[in-house]
Amino acid sequence: MIDLPLSVRMPARYLGNEVNVPVKSLDKGMFRVALAFADTYEVGMSHIGMKILYDILNGRPDIFCERVFAPWTDMMRYMREHGLPLASLETKTPLNRFDMVGFSLQYEMSYPTLLTMLKMGEIPRHARKRGSRDPWVLAGGPCAVNPEPLADFIDAFVIGDGERVVLEIADCLKRSRDEGIDRDKTLERLAEIEGIYVPGFHEVNYGGDGRPVKIRGSGGKKAVSRRIEKDLDALPFPTRVVVPVVRAVHDRYAVEIARGCLQGCRFCQAGFIYRPYRERGVANVLRLLKEGLEETGYSECSFLSLSAGDYSEVSRLLEVAVERNLSSMVSISLPSLRVTSLTPEMIEGIKKIRKTGFTIAPEAGTQRLRNVISKKIDEDEILTTIETIFRAGWHLVKLYFMIGLPTERQEDIEGLVELVTKAWRMARKISRKNEVTASVSTFIPKPHTPFQWCGMISLEEIRERQNYIRRKLRRRGLKVKWHDARLSYWEGVLSRGGRPLGEFLYRLSEEGAYLDGWTDQFSGDLWERISNEFDLSVITSGLRPWDPEAIFPWDVIDVGIERDYLWREYQSALEAAVSPPCPEGPCRRCGVCDASSGVTVRRSASKAISREVKLPEARQLRDGTPPQTLEVVFMKVGDARYVGHLDMVRAFLMAARRARLPMAYSQGFHPAPKVRFSSPIPLGMESLREVVVFTLTDPVDPVQMKKALNLFLPKGLRILKAKAGFLKRSEGFDTFKVSKYMCLFRVFDAREAALVMSAARRILSGGFEEVLFPLKGEEIPVSLGNVLKIEEINSYPRWVKLIVQIGPLPKGVRPMPLMKMLFEREKLRVDSMRMIKIGGISQTPGEPGRGTGHE
Incomplete structure (x- = not known):
């Protein structure tokens, strides 16, 4: 049993006793990996990439992979006051006792947090200071396509797809450990693996302006090529994922249906660094969905893709997935839909069980600026889609925009205001309950995109444009959200900078910069104060425009896109010319496809799919008797005392779904299980007798159901007895004062x-x-x-x-x-x-x- 301070927020996120955590013995010779996420538990546990690698590594009997997240500030203070090192969730092993620590780089503003986690884990932050007894520190993810700001701290970066390379890395490091090979020789072995960038083997010379003037790699190789997996169906994908003990940011089972994007929007880094577009077969997606829901008990599933509407059989996939899950009331969401791909039939399918959110991304307020970024939608399509959504019964639509796009003018800002106003008027005309939320972010010209040559607008310009939009969009039922201008500014500095930023990041970590991606934790004054210790023109050198032949810091990485292609796209953008999406099959337009090696656009093969339609269960017994109930007496003890009431309710509902308990649901757009709990148990308190009553659609065997539910509940929640009965309208719980x-x-x-x-x-x-x-x-x-x-x-x-x-x-x-x-x-x-x-x-x-x- 774990002792945690009740004074910290959500202490349950530090337990590590979740459902589906693999149990392994720490045998001698076991290679131990810590997958680290430089953000909080509920953010990291939403990340699909971490789940994939965790499942792959733990699939090997000679590897034990555990998880490490950034503790919230209150827990960090407690750990420092009591001299506690940062440790893994599963076995509470200090970070410095692992063989390898692998960080997922999802957001540049997490870099100071990463360094602080190394310090808390008692691992030297600078790579050059690590010795034979220290873990290997690796990093991967989308931010790794410009690894240079972290080059001083990371032993090696993984560039590209990680499903196969992660085991090659583990085997390489394990072999070197067992053979007693020193760090330098081991780094040489790592560098031989496709997709691995070792900063120490690349000499990058910087000029006085903070920009690189020369790059020399080992063996004459200037850049490391991205690892590309050709066939998603040939890759493992987890179904028995760890179920978070507290609600994650994205609390659902997710299936990646495609990787990459066909559209080629010029601002979108992911659309370039994940090329070519590759789909997972529809039959495989449906199999993963079925197994994943059975193994987790989630009530919602999400089909992940950069543009789910481009999926070859998206309508059929959605139709079959919804119909197969009607009886279990599992909702299906498509979080990344283009306006032109959203049909009335898809909207009807999504709302069959419960309404999930709708987000539309016009990105720009005028057609000219949408053409500049090659966003292939017009205003009529945007407004028609919004109207269709509201008329289908939704009451909220979110619109995403950017300010600071290349060539942006005042009329583009005015166009943004006008478009949002039109959407709001349409929404309110249909129903006074309807609301529109406009989220306005600041554009950052990211590496490996056509806009990498552009500069970023200044802090003053960001604030000026935000203030204009704020003044113009003050209406009831209309919300405007924007990112902190200083956050966007420093994100731009880190995403476009090079190795001179290393010492700046180190100083930020030393002075307490931590969890800066959270608005309430970001200290702009601290960042500004530390930056004044350096030559500001060097620190911010990446924000200025670049010459056509400039050497970028990220030129050490080859993502597969030809530089000439990106330059041509940039010139087309300046002319407001739209480029077509990627064609079917291989082409030589951008340079990433290679038919001879099988790297090409890969569509899902059409196959006959059994519909397996199950009608919703009756909500009352057919003979007219009252609905049956299952009364469960349980105890909440030990580690479960740190689980809040709502998270405990969630755990019971997920266990009930896995046990196939035929729960009755409420009616309406948001059906909920008919379940009643006795009074909430305060956080930190244990109880030897609590009661929950489930209303059922069919009778069950109480003894068998008790056994089934106990299999799927987290540690500390234990059912003592279960009793079948009938629902009485006046029945309630005894309340004891x-x-x-x-x-x-x-x-x-x-x-x-x-x-x-x-x-x-x-x-x-x-x-x-x-x-x-x-x-x-x-x-x-x-x-x-x-x-x-x-x-x-x-x-x-x-x-x-x-x-x-x-x-x-x-x-x-x-x-x-x-x-x-x-x-x-x-x-x-x-x-x-x-x-x-x-x-x-x-x-x-x-x-x-x-x-x-x-x-």
Whole structure:
């Protein structure tokens, strides 16, 4: 059992006891990998790439892969105060005891957090300072296509697709470890693997302006080529994914249906660095969907792609997926749909179970500027799609725009305002309930795109354009969101910079920059202060325009796109000329396709698909009797005390779906299971008897269902008994104003035990007649003689146990904070106190009544 401070936000994210976590013995010779994500648990657990690599690595019996996330600031402070190193979730192993630590680079503003995580894990941050006893530090992901800002800190970068190369890396490092090969020789071996960039083997000379003037790679190779997997159907994809114990940002099962994009929007880095476009077969997608939902219990699935509407059989895929999951009420979402690919039939299919969100990305406010970025939609298509969505019953549409695009003029900003206003008027005309949200971000010319030669607009220009839009779009039912201007500015600095940024990043980490991607954690003043320690023109050199023949910092990486092609696209953009999407089959337009090696656009092969349609279950028994119920008595103990009530409810519902419990659902656009829980258990408290009642569509065997549910619940949630019955309209839970609790105080010696027992006896003897309980800035008087009774005091070698009866308490006063406050007044530390609810009492203290203790 783990001891976590209840003072931190969401302590359950530090447990590591999720459903589907692989269990492995730490055999001698096991190669140990920590997959690290430089952001919080709920963000990292949404990332599909991390799930893929975690599954692949743990599929090998000689490899044990674990996860590490950035603790929130409160937990980080606690760890520092108590001298605790950053450790893995699964086995709580400190980061410096792994063979390899692999970071996923999703966002440039996470770079200082990455360095802080290395420091917290007691790993030297600079690669040159690591020795034979230190882990290998690798990194991959989309930001790795410009690895140079982190070149001083990362031993090797993975460029491109990682499914196969991750095992090649593990085998290389394991072999070198077992053979006793030194770090330099091991780096040489790594560099021989396709798609691996070792910064130490590339000499990059920089001029006084902070820009590279010469690049020399080992063996005369200037750039490292991106690793490209040709066939998605030949790659493994996880179905038994770890189910987060707290709700993740994207809390759903996700299937990647395609990689890459056909459209060629000039601003979109992902559309270039993931070429060519490759689809996963529709039959394979449906198989993964079925297995993934069975293994997780999610109620929502997402089909992932940069442009899901380009998928060859998207309509048929959506239709079959929705129909197969009607009975289990699983909703299907397509998060990346182009306006021109969204049909009324698709909208109807998406809303069959429950409405998921709709986002439309016009990107620019005028047709001229959309042509500049090669965004292949016009205003009529945008407005027609918005109208179709609202008329189908949705009440919110989100619109995405960018400011600062190349050639942008004032009339383009005015066009943005006008387009949003038209969408808002249409929405409100259809229904006064309808709302429009416009999200406005700042364009950053990313590496390996046609706009890499462009400069980025200044901080002053960003603020000026944001303020204009804010003034013009003040209307009821219309929300405007934008990124912090300083965040966008520094993201531009990091995404377009080179090796001179290394020392700047190190200083930021030293001075406390952490989780800067979060608006409430970003300190623009700190970034500005640290930047003033350096030559600002060098630090921000990437923000200025580049000459046609300039050497970019990211020229050390070859993503497969020819430089001449990107330049031609840039010239077409300046002429506002739209380029066609990628054609079917191989072509030589951009240079990435190679028919001889099989690297080409790959479409899903059309195959006959069994529809396997299941109609929704009846919501009431056919003979007219009331719906059946399953009453479950359970306990919440141990690590589960850190799981909040809503996350506990979520865990039960996911377990019920995996156990195939035939739950009844509510009607309407957002059907929800008909489930009732007894009163919420406060965070940090345990309970030996709680109740949940499921309303069912069909009878079940309670004994078998109890066994099935217990298989799929997280550690600490345990079903004690299950009973079938019928739903009574007036039936409710007993509510107890007085309950009995067991308080356990951890002690280290007899002296400490005596202090706890002495304090308990003083409280029992009426040492406090009345106390003032702090609550939301007020002090609530609590008369202890009427609400607190200590029934038993016992001492054990490591614990002192109290049995107390508490209640009825004034509104807002909770038993656990009250007990902690009383013992803190006795100058005792109560961090490790456990409080376990052991039953409710139907009458107030002093009156005869019936208890409901643990059975």
